[in-house]
Amino acid sequence: AGTLAMRLYQQGLERRGWDCLVPDAAEMADRVTPAIDRVKANRVAEAYAPLAEVARALMARGARAVVLGCTEIPLGIAAGPALPFPVADSIDALARAAIRWAGKQAAD
Known part of the structure; x- marks a missing residue:
């Protein structure tokens, strides 16, 4: 959330x-932050579904790729199947x- 607020990648x-x-x-509030908290609590597999859902929602809104711009998000996404669109892992x-x-x- 801090990286997003700083607009570093944007x-x-x-x-x-x-x-x-x-x-x-x-x-x-409902998906990304709780998923990050799960990664920090070493419950990485539980982070995949909410993070993938948000990534899919961004693609549905017109994104052409998704930047995983936080330390924990790439770890959560890596815990599940590859997403069917371009993903940039900041780590x-x-x-x-x-x-x-x-x-x-x-x-x-």
Whole structure:
């Protein structure tokens, strides 16, 4: 929720011409936040269904992909079947960027 409130991903995507859709207040309160709490409580499998439901709702509203922009959300989504649309895992993206950066530093 903090990353969403900071508009971290929205700002970067909007600068590149993308329109961003985000979960509404009810989706956050009823599904996303409780799912994050489940991941934090090591009940990861229980987080999948509500997170997948919100991702599907975003796609139904016109999203072309879903950014899993929180530490816990990718873990919850990974606990179930792959979603049938593009999903960007922020943890994965950060790790890949760090590896590329470290490789570049080592080469310099």
